[in-house]
Amino acid sequence: MNFRLLKKHGKVYIQFEKQQEKLAKILWARPLTGRWKEISIVDEKKKEIIFLDSLNSIPTESRQIAKDELIRNYFLPKxxxxxxxxxxxxxxxxxxxxxxxxxxxxxxxxxxxxxxxxxxxxxxxxxxxxxxxxxxxxxxxxxxxxxxxxxx
Structure with missing residues (x-):
């Protein structure tokens, strides 16, 4: 499935080929035990848009947006x-x-x-x-x- 992530005015959007972009949120599927492994991209109603096995499943040009969002959303002080x-x-x-x-x-x-x-x-x-x-x-x-x- 071809898609890209965009960041506009501090918000993340997902866009599939020839479709309108949708507001999206990037989440770890298993926030405590599976960090950086399985990722879920959901819409504003928290309905899953796409499930990915890893960050490597995200197109290269969009990967940094996903990384930045995960770090921002899952602040985990050591x-x-x-x-x-x-x-x-x-x-x-x-x-x-x-x-x-x-x-x-x-x-x-x-x-x-x-x-x-x-x-x-x-x-x-x-x-x-x-x-x-x-x-x-x-x-x-x-x-x-x-x-x-x-x-x-």
């Missing part, structure tokens, strides 16, 4: 240090240092919001849906590891 964690009832309180600065957040459901992508890579989701990534648990300092182990 945790580089854990200062403190607390547990109260089923809630977990985190105070961390990310690559974008210090953050404090609340995790209400650790069974759902603590996702191990691999044995070493972890995604945390706070109570309002923001996600944070621990790229490598093994590479964290001892005090960060201890703080995490204390509440999981």
């Amino acid at each position: 945790i580089i240090k854990v200062f403190e964690t607390k547990s109260h009832r089923s809630c977990r309180y985190w105070h961390v240092e990310t690559e974008k600065g210090p953050r404090k957040f609340l995790m209400k459901n650790p069974n759902r919001d603590f996702l191990c992508i691999s044995q070493d890579n972890i995604i945390l989701r706070d109570h309002i849906g923001n996600c944070y990534e621990i790229v490598s648990f093994r590479k964290l300092d001892r005090s960060s590891k201890n703080a995490i182990n204390k509440i999981i």
Whole structure:
């Protein structure tokens, strides 16, 4: 299927051969476990227009638009240090240092919001849906590891 992506006035459009362009949004089909793999392009009503196996399925001249949109829509700060964690009832309180600065957040459901992508890579989701990534648990300092182990 031949198509191209266009960016106009901060919005993304998709255009198939000899058809009018449509407003579109670019999404990861599996935002936490399948980043950069499967991509869904949806219309303004979130109805899927096209499903793609990878970014490489997007025409070369449109690929950068897709990459930029995915990065913008799925901001995922990386945790580089854990200062403190607390547990109260089923809630977990985190105070961390990310690559974008210090953050404090609340995790209400650790069974759902603590996702191990691999044995070493972890995604945390706070109570309002923001996600944070621990790229490598093994590479964290001892005090960060201890703080995490204390509440999981």
